[in-house]
Amino acid sequence: MKQRSALLTIALIGGLLLAAGCGETTEPTRSEQPARATTVVPSPTPDARGELVAALQRSQGVAHRYAVRGSLPEGQSVKGTGAFDPKKRRFQATISVTGGKYPSAGSRIVIGTDSYVRPSGKKDWVHVDLKRVKSDDPFLRFDWVDPTGLKAFTSSIVSVDRAGNTYTGRFDPDGEDTKPFLPVGAPSIVSIGTPLSPFTITTDDQGWVTSIRVELTPGTGPKLTMTTTMSDHGKPSKINAPAHPDEAADFYYRK
16 A cells, blocks of 8 residues: 655754754654545636746745744644845744654854854854755755745645635645655655645735645644745845854865
8 A cells, every 4th residue: 555654854953953063863753644535626716826826936036034833743833933035145044843752943044155053042153154065964955946945835736726815725745856845934844645735825915925824634643734924025134144153063064
């Protein structure tokens, strides 16, 4: 029988702990459930998918702030806030994962090829030179193409219906090449073999995306819900490098 699973990888927080040299790391949790029946996809509203994709791409293409809250596998929850300016190549996020066996929290600032990380409760920031990070390091590297997972989510949309400023539909939560893109804004979940899942997205009167809500239904355990809100579209991000950071140890870099 075909199996499906949800892999939990706290990509951002794991990177924070590693860069700060805090010692132990944890393996991703894995839960397996039997495949569910094929999902019946409702007929989409004409042109609604194209309109929604355009709104998502427009919203991602300018500076904006966001906030994330949601449930994760194994009884964990995530909360976070951040800002992203794709044109100035500036990014900031503060993420907290609570519950479960491995709670973690921390902050990250990225400006160009310079990354600064700080675990929760620590005073000092640690600077990481992204030009020197090992290319296969899943925690310290940074993806400027899609740091919040919004682009991957947009490409996963299968069907859309529209009612005013509200879009509903289904998306495919299976990450491309098993890369995490959920929750949007704090990508940490890789889903394999999960059936098409529902979403609700709202826009304001100017066409900016203001809310993204998704649901995942595991074969066992409670339904997972994740909501990302977006604001301040096109406004300056005001993200600056922290003063006097420590430097990451050499063993985090390629030789």
